Amino acid sequence: MLSKSQIKLITSLKQKKFRLQHGLFVVEGVKTIKELLLSKWELHALYTTESFNIDAKDEVIISELDLKRISFLTTPNKALAIFKVPKEKYIDYNGLIVALDAVRDPGNLGTIIRLCDWFGIKNLICSKETVDCFNPKVIQATMGSITRVNISYVDLVTFLKDVRVPVYGAFMEGEKVYTKELKQEGVLVMGNEANGVSKEVEAIINEKVSIPRFGVLQATESLNVATATAILLSEFKRR
Amino acid sequence: MLSKSQIKLITSLKQKKFRLQHGLFVVEGVKTIKELLLSKWELHALYTTESFNIDAKDEVIISELDLKRISFLTTPNKALAIFKVPKEKYIDYNGLIVALDAVRDPGNLGTIIRLCDWFGIKNLICSKETVDCFNPKVIQATMGSITRVNISYVDLVTFLKDVRVPVYGAFMEGEKVYTKELKQEGVLVMGNEANGVSKEVEAIINEKVSIPRFGVLQATESLNVATATAILLSEFKRR
Numbered sequence: 001m002l003s004k005s006q007i008k009l010i011t012s013l014k015q016k017k018f019r020l021q022h023g024l025f026v027v028e029g030v031k032t033i034k035e036l037l038l039s040k041w042e043l044h045a046l047y048t049t050e051s052f053n054i055d056a057k058d059e060v061i062i063s064e065l066d067l068k069r070i071s072f073l074t075t076p077n078k079a080l081a082i083f084k085v086p087k088e089k090y091i092d093y094n095g096l097i098v099a100l101d102a103v104r105d106p107g108n109l110g111t112i113i114r115l116c117d118w119f120g121i122k123n124l125i126c127s128k129e130t131v132d133c134f135n136p137k138v139i140q141a142t143m144g145s146i147t148r149v150n151i152s153y154v155d156l157v158t159f160l161k162d163v164r165v166p167v168y169g170a171f172m173e174g175e176k177v178y179t180k181e182l183k184q185e186g187v188l189v190m191g192n193e194a195n196g197v198s199k200e201v202e203a204i205i206n207e208k209v210s211i212p213r214f215g216v217l218q219a220t221e222s223l224n225v226a227t228a229t230a231i232l233l234s235e236f237k238r239r
Numbered sequence: 240m241l242s243k244s245q246i247k248l249i250t251s252l253k254q255k256k257f258r259l260q261h262g263l264f265v266v267e268g269v270k271t272i273k274e275l276l277l278s279k280w281e282l283h284a285l286y287t288t289e290s291f292n293i294d295a296k297d298e299v300i301i302s303e304l305d306l307k308r309i310s311f312l313t314t315p316n317k318a319l320a321i322f323k324v325p326k327e328k329y330i331d332y333n334g335l336i337v338a339l340d341a342v343r344d345p346g347n348l349g350t351i352i353r354l355c356d357w358f359g360i361k362n363l364i365c366s367k368e369t370v371d372c373f374n375p376k377v378i379q380a381t382m383g384s385i386t387r388v389n390i391s392y393v394d395l396v397t398f399l400k401d402v403r404v405p406v407y408g409a410f411m412e413g414e415k416v417y418t419k420e421l422k423q424e425g426v427l428v429m430g431n432e433a434n435g436v437s438k439e440v441e442a443i444i445n446e447k448v449s450i451p452r453f454g455v456l457q458a459t460e461s462l463n464v465a466t467a468t469a470i471l472l473s474e475f476k477r478r
Contacts, residue, residue, distance in 0.1 A: 018449035106344065111463055118462055119451035145459045178477040214359035214476050221383045223357055224350055229464070234470040237453050238417040 002047070002066050010047075010070045010082065015219050016132045028076040031204070035144025043082050048079035072136045085134060090149045091123050093165065095185060096236055100154055101201050102129035102192040103225055109133060109224040110141020117119045117145035119233045124149050125187070127156035127201075140180035156189075160204040163187055167205050169197050170228055172206030177235045188236065191220075240303050241286070249286075249309045249321065255371045262324045264373035268316040274383025280322050287318035292444035311375045322374060326387045330362050332404065334424060335475055338396055341368035341431040341441050342464055348372060349380020350465040351422030353431070356384035358472045363388050364426070366440075396427075399443040400425055405442050408436050409467055416474045421448075427475065429468050 012018035013026045024044055027033050030052075037043065037054065046052065047058045049067055067076045090095070100123050103109055109131050116124050131138060133151045160167055168182070169189040189205060191197035198207070211231050213219055223231075251257035252265045263283055266272050269291075276282065276293065280417070285291065285298045288306055305316045337360050342348055348370050355363050370377060372390050399406055407421070408428040428444060430436035436444070450470050452458055462470075 108399065111466060114459050114463065115466060116452075117459045118452055120455065120458070126447050143459060148454070178359060211357075211473070211475075213357055213388070215356050216359065219359070219387060220353050220356045220382060223469070224465075226463075227350060227354060227466055230466035230469040231473040234450070234473060238451075 002060075002062060002070065004039065005030035006045075007070055010080070013082065014072060014136065019085065019132070019134050023087055024082050025139065026072065026136050027081045027139050027165050028071060028073055028079070029140070030079050032142075032144050033079055033081045036081070036083055036147060039144075039145055041163065043093050044082040044084050044185055046079065046081045048076060048081075052069055052079070064138045071189070079097050079207055091125070091150070092161075093185070094122075095167075096121055096233075097123045097125060098229070098233070099125040099127075099156060099160070099187050099189045100130045101127050101189055102195075103105040103190065104129075104131050105193055105225075106131050106135045106137035108193065108224070108226045109135075110138045110143075112147050112229050113138070113142040113229055115226070115233055116149045117142075121233065122184050123170050124151045125156070125159060126151060126153050128153055129192075140163070145201075157200050157204065160187065160189070161199065165209050168209055169205035170210070170232060171197065171202075171204065172210055172222070173207040174210035176212050177209045177232060178212065180207075180209055182236050182239060184236070188229075188232060190225055193225055211238040241299075241301060241309065243325075244308055246282075249285065250318070251302075251376065252321070253311060255374070258371070258373050259268075260269060260377065262462060263321050264324055264378065265311065265375050266320045266322055266378050267312055267318070268374065268379070269318050269377065271383050272318055272320045274321070275322055275386060280325050283321040283323050285318065285320045288366050289317060289445035291318070323377055327391050330364070330389070330391055332424070333361075335360055335472075336362045336404075336426045337468070337472070338364040338366075338395060338399070338426050339369045339430045340366050340428055340436050340449070341383060341434075342429065343370050344432055344464075345350040345370050345376035346380050347432065347463070347465045348374075349377045349382075351468050352377070352381040352388050352390070353384040354465070354469055354472055355388045356381075358476050360472065361389055363390045364395070365390060365392050366396060367392055370429075376428075388403075396439050396443065399426065399428070405446050406447045407448055408441065408444035409449070410436065410469075411449055411461070413449035415451050416448045416471060417451065419446075419448055421475050421478060427471060429464055430472075432464055 405425040
């Protein structure tokens with residue numbers, strides 16, 4: 001059985017305000033929870049319809065009905081866990097860093113975190129306007145990758161001004177990425193879904209890159225930010 | 240004012256069965272509707288809170304409340320249009336063809352359609368198990384690209400057996416795409432989100448390709464199908 005205060009805490013964690021206040025976030029689904037249990041991230045509580053057979057004093061077996069009551073999903077997936085928000089690590093300036101300027105869609109951020117993990121990007125920098133990475137929809141989309149990428153929320157303009165490596169940015173009118181020289185140390189800035197990179201950030205970018213369009217003139221005016229990140233990371237890494 | 244029968248028709252179009260029965264589908268949002276009006280696709284009815292100033296006998300000005308009643312979105316976007324499902328065109332075997340083996344997620348299919356448009360892929364082949372491209376969530380994610388890509392639903396095994404160009408497929412254990420020779424005429428098969436390419440289809444594929452992973456050993460086990468398609472299309476097209 002779940003207590004009223006447990007239910008209240010869990011449902012409050014949908015909101016960033018309460019995630020910050022409690023230092024906790026929600027993870028759903030057996031597969032993603034198992035990935036997080038394998039990491040060094042700290043479990044706070046596990047509510048599950050089937051035991052995970054882990055040595056966890058915090059495991060609580062609940063009914064399907066109770067899970068439905070606390071789940072953020074329309075189709076709950078057997079278990080819901082609460083983890084502690086880990087401490088932010090120092091940013092490692094070796095290798096390529098990805099920076100996001102106000103990416104708002106949780107699915108996009110989740111996909112980009114998964115891409116960083118795939119391409120061995122250790123650091124992901126998010127502007128304060130970027131969606132919170134502990135948003136349940138982001139966690140869902142990362143498929144566990146979130147524990148392997150160091151994510152920092154910063155004032156992006158201040159951060160980029162301090163950086164001593166080339167700052168690349170994705171722009172429609174940039175140099176074609178396929179033929180451009182790309183350094184292995186640098187920051188790659190990706191912009192907001194609707195407005196791209198902001199003017200303030202654009203002013204600091206010294207290397208504008210673009211993905212050439214091969215379609216007819218009337219083709220789509222832009223790529224989704226997650227697919228554009230996929231193509232650009234592939235270009236940086238394949239060389 | 241909307242009649243009961245209009246509301247009934249519109250809401251029925253959420254389901255593939257009724258889209259097939261009526262030969263109609265729903266498009267929401269001013270921007271996407273405008274893109275479709277610019278194409279040769281035929282408008283059946285337009286319900287909007289503000290006039291599009293088009294010479295359309297089918298334009299009906301409705302209240303925000305009525306729009307809320309018929310919209311499939313939690314936040315309706317000013318207008319909802321019904322278009323006629325266009326006739327399938329013949330498949331053009333010149334150039335690269337993308338084929339999907341049971342891609343189920345509407346957002347993924349929508350993103351892949353947008354990618355095809357960007358990279359000048361004229362033909363997208365979907366197995367019968369792939370989500371319907373006239374699903375409202377797919378249309379939403381294509382951002383209008385759907386009118387510029389010829390999409391056909393086929394028995395994928397039969398289709399691939401008949402094809403006279405190389406058949407490429409994305410597999411974890413495939414040859415590294417960065418160094419592999421890629422023909423400009425061929426079919427690129429992308430698999431299901433959870434299970435990849437099916438055994439029956441795998442048997443027909445003669446060229447397995449993979450996207451190398453650069454992360455550490457414990458990194459994410461796979462890429463999302465839409466981001467993998469982005470990277471592979473970029474590789475085919477940049478050469």
